[in-house]
Amino acid sequence: MAKKKNKKVAKPKAKEIKGQLGKKKETAREKMIGQSIGYRYDVNLLPDYNKLTPFLKKYIEAMGWDDLNWLEDVHMGYEEDRPAVFCRNANGWVTIPRSIKLPNNQQDRDMIARELLVKFQMSPKHPLVDLKKAYLKF
Amino acid sequence: MANLKTVSKKSKAQSMGMHTEVLTGRTQQKFFNPDEAENFYYFGTYDVDFNKRTDLDVKDMTAPEANKEIDNLMSQGYGTIVIKNPQGKHSLGVGILNKLNLIFEGSLGYFGMGSCDGPIVRINGRVGWSCAENLMAGKVVIEKNAGSCFGAAIRGGDLICKGSVGARTGIDMKGGTIIIGGDAGAFTGFMMQRGRIIILGDVGINLGDSMYDGTIFIGGEIGSYGSDAVDAELTSSDQDWLRRKLKVAEIGENFDVSKMKKIVAGKKLWNYDNLEPTEKKGAI
Numbered sequence: 231m232a233k234k235k236n237k238k239v240a241k242p243k244a245k246e247i248k249g250q251l252g253k254k255k256e257t258a259r260e261k262m263i264g265q266s267i268g269y270r271y272d273v274n275l276l277p278d279y280n281k282l283t284p285f286l287k288k289y290i291e292a293m294g295w296d297d298l299n300w301l302e303d304v305h306m307g308y309e310e311d312r313p314a315v316f317c318r319n320a321n322g323w324v325t326i327p328r329s330i331k332l333p334n335n336q337q338d339r340d341m342i343a344r345e346l347l348v349k350f351q352m353s354p355k356h357p358l359v360d361l362k363k364a365y366l367k368f
Numbered sequence: 369m370a371n372l373k374t375v376s377k378k379s380k381a382q383s384m385g386m387h388t389e390v391l392t393g394r395t396q397q398k399f400f401n402p403d404e405a406e407n408f409y410y411f412g413t414y415d416v417d418f419n420k421r422t423d424l425d426v427k428d429m430t431a432p433e434a435n436k437e438i439d440n441l442m443s444q445g446y447g448t449i450v451i452k453n454p455q456g457k458h459s460l461g462v463g464i465l466n467k468l469n470l471i472f473e474g475s476l477g478y479f480g481m482g483s484c485d486g487p488i489v490r491i492n493g494r495v496g497w498s499c500a501e502n503l504m505a506g507k508v509v510i511e512k513n514a515g516s517c518f519g520a521a522i523r524g525g526d527l528i529c530k531g532s533v534g535a536r537t538g539i540d541m542k543g544g545t546i547i548i549g550g551d552a553g554a555f556t557g558f559m560m561q562r563g564r565i566i567i568l569g570d571v572g573i574n575l576g577d578s579m580y581d582g583t584i585f586i587g588g589e590i591g592s593y594g595s596d597a598v599d600a601e602l603t604s605s606d607q608d609w610l611r612r613k614l615k616v617a618e619i620g621e622n623f624d625v626s627k628m629k630k631i632v633a634g635k636k637l638w639n640y641d642n643l644e645p646t647e648k649k650g651a652i
Contacts, residue, residue, distance in 0.1 A: 273562050274583050274632070276609045285406065292408040293467055294418060294488055296616040300505035300524025303543035303562060318504075318523060327402055352407045359411050364381035 271307045271336075278337040285345045298344065306336070306343035315343040317350060320357050324350050410485075413466045416447035427453035431460055442466055458496070461489065478515065481508050484525075497534075500527050503544060509618070516553065519546045522563065528617045535572065538565045541582065549619040554591065557584050557631075566613065566628075568620050576631050580638075584631040585610060587623060598634040606630060 277298055290298065308314055309323035313332055317324050326332070326346065332339055350356060409415070422441055426434040434451070438461065441449055448469040454460055458477035461470060461484070468487040475493030485504035490511070497515040500508045503522040509530070516534030519527045522544040532550030536558050543563045554572035557565050560582045570588035577594025584597075585606070610625040 269562075269581060273581055276605055279612075288406065289408050293486065294469065295507060297612070299507065299526060300544065302545070303524055330402065346402055348408070349402060352410060354411045356411065360384065362412065364379075364384050 269307075271305050273303070273305060275305060275336060275340070277302055277340065281337050281341050283341050283345050285348075286341065289348055301344040301348070304340065304344045304347055306332075306339040313339070315347050315350075317347060319351055409467060410465060414442040414445070416442055416445055416467060418447040418469050420446050421448040421450070422446045423450045423452055425452040426457065426460070427455065431457050434460055435462060438464070438470070442468060454493075456496070461487075475512075484508075494531075495529075500525075503527060507616075513550070518548075519544070522546070526613075526616065528619070530619055532569065538563070541565075545613060547613065547617040547619065549617075551588070555594065557582070557597075558594070560584075566610065568623055576633070578637060579633045581633050581635075585625075586629045586631065587620075587625075587627070590629065590631075593631070596634045596637045597631050600630045600632040602626070602628060602630045 279297070282298075286298065286301070290296075293299070304315060306313055306315055306326070307323070309325060313326040314323040315326070316322075324347070326342070330342065330346075332342065424434070424437055424441065426437075429437065434457070438449060438451075442464075447467070448471070450471045450473060451460070452473050454472050454474040454476055456475050456477045459479045459482065460472070460476050461480060462482040463484065464470070464481075464487045465485045466487065470487050470489045472489070472491045472493065476491060476495045476499065478496035478498055479501060480491070480495050480499050481487075481489055481503070482498065482501040483504075484500065484506055487506045489506065489508045491509065492511050494512040495510050495514045495518075498517040498520050499510065499514050500522060501517070501520045503519065503525045505525045507526045507528070509528045511530055513531035514529045514533045516536055517539055518529060518533040518537045519541060520536070520538075521540045521542065522538070523542045524544045526545050526547065528547045528549075530549040533548050533552050535553035535555055537548065537552050537556045538546045538560055539555070539558045541557070541560045541563045545563060546565045548565075548567045548569065551569035552567045552571045555574045555577055556567065556571050557576040557579055558574070559578050559580070560576065561580045563582050565582075565584045566587075567585070568587040571586055571590050573591035574594035575586070575590050575592065576584050576597030579594070579597055583600075585602075607625050610628065614620045614623060614625070
């Protein structure tokens, strides 16, 4: 009886998804300089307005705008392998609290990032509030 | 020259402990609670009502006087302010970080509406250079033409010109949307890093020169492409977004967006390592 050949089955490699949170491989140059070259997520992704959260709808209405306005440029990225959103006013990444479970698609994640960023920027505990108290001239 | 050793008076920032803070490591402070009460405005800004309207004649005012008066009116709760006789004054309406409905009955000079964050502005005339420079959020609509450097370095918001604009529109922009109903000059989108530019008419030479990222949509003819600007496929989601944005801009509602050209960065300028040896050779 002919013996069956035991062929080693190669494990399928984990598919790398472009822009996946914390998964982008750093180039040697990026490792050396300690900075990322290029954006770490798709900054050109247009928002899906079907995914608007109730909070964002109220925000748009309160400001008198027709759409997400400046929030169209806000996306969820990552900082040190943790999901985060970039605050341009504080010039830093704001990490998403661990208690918030993130959905599995970028459009929904972006809406959460937008909502949290508005809450962060409008909070009286935002770092700029202290800076304003210290340096405001008029 | 002042002797720094003898200066003992502490600044307000020093007395708040900002200069003694250890600046190593990362801040782990919790700045906000995601479940805290809904608040849509920056801390310390004015609570204004869009239905409370007033006029302000700036004919005999300087720009700083006019800007202070706008601030004063906002502090009184006025949410709609109509500026009469702007007469092409420079730097009008700058630095407004508030929700506001502002209407200019006339034209502005240069740097109008610079560094604003939030207001909805309508200018029933023309504007000079660098209109809405560094806009952070809000909507600015210009009914006629605009000068060069329109929307320089904007970071967010919608900037709309129903007429034509000069050169270097959206230079160094880092976000937001610029919409032009007419034509645009040379070097449109020069060194843009993020955001979107929509031009329904023709555009001059060197479009998107040295752009790092972002998207440019052109409805008419292109004079020439700049360094590293390349064509990209116009997707159905792009078309949906364009239709919606043009409706917001109150222009080109019947424009056939499916025929627009989409230009993005070729990202060849990102290969700094490859450029460095040549530059070093040149320097030596």
